[in-house]
Amino acid sequence: MSDYTFSRTVDMSFDDAIAATTAALARHGFGVLTEIDVTATLKKKLDADFKPYRILGACSPAHAYRALQAEDKIGAMLPCNVIVQQHTDGTVEVSAIDPIASMQAVENPALGEVAVEVQTKLREVMDDLGSAAKAA
Numbered sequence: 005m006s007d008y009t010f011s012r013t014v015d016m017s018f019d020d021a022i023a024a025t026t027a028a029l030a031r032h033g034f035g036v037l038t039e040i041d042v043t044a045t046l047k048k049k050l051d052a053d054f055k056p057y058r059i060l061g062a063c064s065p066a067h068a069y070r071a072l073q074a075e076d077k078i079g080a081m082l083p084c085n086v087i088v089q090q091h092t093d094g095t096v097e098v099s100a101i102d103p104i105a106s107m108q109a110v111e112n113p114a115l116g117e118v119a120v121e122v123q124t125k126l127r128e129v130m131d132d133l134g135s136a137a138k139a140a
Contacts, residue, residue, distance in 0.1 A: 008106060011099040012130045018056045018090045021133075025060065025088055025098050028132040032125045034062040037083050056090040062100075067122050074114035081106055084122060086129075098133055100126040 014021050026036055038061030046052045063083040071078045086100045103119040103126070 008102055009099040010102055010127065010130060011097050012133050013095050013097050014133050016096060018058075018088065018096050021088050021096045021098060022058055022060070024133055025086060025129070028129045029060070029062050029086065031132065032129050033064045033066065034084075034125070034129070035065070037061045037063050055092065056088075058088045060086045060088070062086050062126075064122060064125065067118050067125075071115055071118045074118065075110055075112050078107070078110065078115060084126065086126075098130065100130065102126075 014024065016024060029036060038059075040059040040061075042057040042059060043054050046054045061083040062085070068082055071082070084101050084103060086098065088096065088098050090096050103122045104116075107115055107119045
């Protein structure tokens with residue numbers, strides 16, 4: 005466990021975890037702006053084999069707008085990245101950036117309020133994934 009993310013192991017396939025994560029993000033007001041297939045990129049660029057690993061660039065437009073109004077350079081830290089990875093033992097883990105940890109260096113109380121709200125929403129996404137895995 006890191007100090008800058010929170011994670012959940014899900015009992016589903018890698019592809020199902022990506023679909024479930026994208027759906028959970030949407031239910032909580034996030035869209036996925038970017039999707040980076042790290043495995044394919046490393047294979048293409050370096051001819052390196054790497055475990056299934058995908059980065060989803062999630063954005064809550066309302067929160068992004070408020071953050072940009074409070075701090076015009078905060079765009080360097082947007083969107084909120086969520087990763088889905090399959091470990092060597094076959095388990096699939098979903099991790100989200102903790103926006104409070106990532107924005108700690110920016111001393112702006114208005115931005116802190118937005119970070120707390122986004123953190124709450126991302127934790128709800130993780131809770132949804134736990135429920136989805138149990139229902140499957």
